[in-house]
Amino acid sequence: MTTAEALSAPPQGALQGDSLAVGRARRRRSDNLRGWLYCAPFLLAFGIFLIWPTIYGLWMSFTGTSLAGTNTEFVGLANWREALGDPQVWTSLANTAWFTVLSTIPLVVVAMVLAVLVNIGLPGQWFWRLSFFMPFLLA
Known part of the structure; x- marks a missing residue:
């Protein structure tokens, strides 16, 4: 083996180190997925019972929706102006x-x-x- 070949050839332990790095990365992704799956029921309930009603209530504040659900036309900031003027x-x-x-x-x-x-x-x-x-x- 010449000096140029020896410099360009990877060390013998490099392939083994690369496979260990790939295994660790795969395990990390698996652990991350498992963590998200454990959190999924809470995140789903949080979205359904807190995030969605908040967004929907904010949207309704910009419409003329009554409690009966009628008159859903967009009125902009008129409701806010009326409330903050009271x-x-x-x-x-x-x-x-x-x-x-x-x-x-x-x-x-x-x-x-x-x-x-x-x-x-x-x-x-x-x-x-x-x-x-x-x-x-x-x-």
């Missing part, structure tokens, strides 16, 4: 924001206090654990 809409949005702030902060604080009480070694710790898990047990 002072009661702004009042209800402010009430919703106020309720969210006033209910979220105490819930987080109470949950943190209960989590601390469950984790520290107090006498009667069973009571704190029971009070923490009781809503799950009763449901």
